[in-house]
Amino acid sequence: MNSHQKIKVIREWVYLGIAVITSVFLILFNNSSFNNTLSEIGLDAFSILSYDYFSLREKASLKDEIVQLKQKLVEISQDKKLYEGSFDENIRLRNLLSIELPESLSYVYAKVTGKPVSSLQNTLLINAGTEKNVMNGEMVISETGFVGVVNNAGKHLSKVTLISDPDNKIPVITEFGKIPGIMISLDKQTAEIHEITKSQTVEVGEKIFTSDFSKLYHPNLLIGEVISVSDSSATINKKVVIKYSTNFLEVKDVFIIHKKKE
């Protein structure tokens, strides 16, 4: 190998070093504002390519859906009139008992436009962003339950970290015993509930909801159902495994829970 070739090889290794250092730098500062800004730019650029161009068939089905929704709306507004008296009474009684009313929420509709590109990823893309007032940290639900949390909100698209991300530690509560626990994901379908002692009763088939223990998560959102309970572990805690109520790979429509500005 002559000196010219040697220099060429050294240069290649230097380039590799630069690429590795840059990547490691980005990985280490994964949740920094710099990375978030870069992600937002990436999402904005990608939104140009993934804009929803509705086909004629989709438009026709949307028209039918609108008619059905209008009919439902009429029915609901009639029901609302029936229950208005009870609602006012409920507020009066709550005030008398000094119970705080929950913060008023609104729901932003979005379609899932991107799914995890590899089996180890836990991110979804949805077609709602800051233009619809979607913000980082807001919760995303589907008709079957809790889906995830907005991680990066671009202008038109947002990244959602699924609850199946093993880094999440979500405070939960059981349906019947109202027993609190911490949920940690095992894979894309199941999770384990920690911190439930053996003296407490949890049944197979019992539903699991988010609890009001953390300010990050809204309470009473359905997460899943208990599929196995075991007292065999060497600790004082039970081994409770749940199955998510939502199949994250098949979810198409979601709602972002958005706090209304006062």
Add this chain to the structure above:
Amino acid sequence: MDIKTYIQNVGIIILLIIVQVKFSYLYSMYDIKPDILLIFLIRQSVKYPSPTRSLIRGFFAGIVIDLVIGDVVGASALIFSIAGFATSYYKRHKGYLAQSNKFTLFLIMLLGSSIIFYYLTLSHLPLLKNIFFVTFPSAIYGVCIIWILQIFKPIK
């Protein structure tokens, strides 16, 4: 590589990113998805064995996919750059690769990338479960795709 090939490569990378993000469910089997972008990058690294070009190609493709849908920004960039660089370096060093050696190289790169990705994303999935249920099936699926591509569009 001429300018036309460069533009063609950029176009294919963008197309593959869109396909991966929007239509990965079409080729997913039991939640096993091969990384088609990585397959393309490794094939290109064998076809044009220039470590620097493979590194740049891998880094930019990785950073784009990380910014669009990545869990950890920089993870794919790191993996794609190393995989591209190592493949090109090995191919240039060996000069000629027999078909069996080529497939072994592809398999090692796909498996290695998957294992690094597993550690970078801090997945709490048990290591053995990850290897037998995610990493290995994905790599085998990827090699099957490469095998089909080698039949219809072989690279030397």
